Amino acid sequence: MPRSVSDYFIITLKGLAMGAADVVPGVSGGTIAFISGIYEELLSSINGIDLAKLKGLRKNGLKATWQAINGNFLLALFTGIAISIFSLAKGLKWLLVNKPILLWSFFFGLIVASAIYVGKQILKWDVKVILACIVGLVLSYFITISEPLGDSENNFYLFFCGAIAVIAMILPGISGSFILILLGAYEVALGTINNLREGLFEGDMDKFGSAFIRFLVLALGGIIGLKLFSKALTWMFEKQKDLTLAILTGFMIGSLNKIWPWKETLSTRINSHGETVPLLQKSISPQAFDGDPKILFAVGLMVVGFLTIFILEKIANQSAN
Numbered sequence: 001m002p003r004s005v006s007d008y009f010i011i012t013l014k015g016l017a018m019g020a021a022d023v024v025p026g027v028s029g030g031t032i033a034f035i036s037g038i039y040e041e042l043l044s045s046i047n048g049i050d051l052a053k054l055k056g057l058r059k060n061g062l063k064a065t066w067q068a069i070n071g072n073f074l075l076a077l078f079t080g081i082a083i084s085i086f087s088l089a090k091g092l093k094w095l096l097v098n099k100p101i102l103l104w105s106f107f108f109g110l111i112v113a114s115a116i117y118v119g120k121q122i123l124k125w126d127v128k129v130i131l132a133c134i135v136g137l138v139l140s141y142f143i144t145i146s147e148p149l150g151d152s153e154n155n156f157y158l159f160f161c162g163a164i165a166v167i168a169m170i171l172p173g174i175s176g177s178f179i180l181i182l183l184g185a186y187e188v189a190l191g192t193i194n195n196l197r198e199g200l201f202e203g204d205m206d207k208f209g210s211a212f213i214r215f216l217v218l219a220l221g222g223i224i225g226l227k228l229f230s231k232a233l234t235w236m237f238e239k240q241k242d243l244t245l246a247i248l249t250g251f252m253i254g255s256l257n258k259i260w261p262w263k264e265t266l267s268t269r270i271n272s273h274g275e276t277v278p279l280l281q282k283s284i285s286p287q288a289f290d291g292d293p294k295i296l297f298a299v300g301l302m303v304v305g306f307l308t309i310f311i312l313e314k315i316a317n318q319s320a321n
Helices: 005-023 029-035 039-048 051-055 062-068 071-098 100-120 127-145 155-169 176-182 186-202 205-239 241-259 295-320
Strands: 263-270 276-283
Touching: 005 029, 005 071, 005 176, 029 039, 029 295, 039 071, 039 205, 051 062, 062 071, 071 100, 071 186, 100 176, 100 241, 100 295, 127 176, 127 241, 155 176, 155 186, 155 205, 176 186, 176 241, 186 205, 205 241
Parallel strands: none
Antiparallel strands: 263 276
């Protein structure tokens, strides 16, 4: 049965929820897609876009090709995702600058709960699965204590980050923002979205142009990564589900060092705006933190973050039943 305008409006609302999830580390857009009942259609639509259909554009016409790739569904969904990302980016950027401990505390709770959520989906914990989890944990932790893998403002590196972060669209339980944080590109991505919006509304074409190029690099990386990874990850999920989930679980546990709210800066760098920003940091105890550690608020927000995933899991279980 053909979908109505109201059906596509609901899909856009689901896209809004997915976009909000993808902006916040620890909440997966894939989880929202699963909960809202569009996960399988999203995967099949992504896998259905291929060169054969695009090459048939001249022969079959735009309308037939658009229907073949489920274009209305993808347009409605990604419109909602884009609106949500652009709406939330400014607030998150402000919180990162002005309330970092509180924001990272909330993220920490999200990641802890997400790791438990993903781990609970593993059906059989055998030696291979345990080793896969350990490998994911060690690799992730090593990344958190190393200098960033690349310059987070370099276009080639941003392209790579966009391609990797798009994994969140495919796998429930892992967030694209979480990947960007691990790769050191989260703040740059938020800043790019904010500058793009501000440049457009303020009429500052220099700011808009610079942000647009960076945004285009991230978007192209995401599009190519989505197409490259979708079939491989779908295969891994179908054929080696426990091993895949174990690697993801270990990866998220190891990343908690990166999300830990209380940090000591070991080295800095100068960003493209001439500002001094941290390059390498290490986790410290709240008592050793230079400033107000805000322990009670931080713990409270960790609990809130944890309960957010817990509630989403309950909704997902009810939807599945």
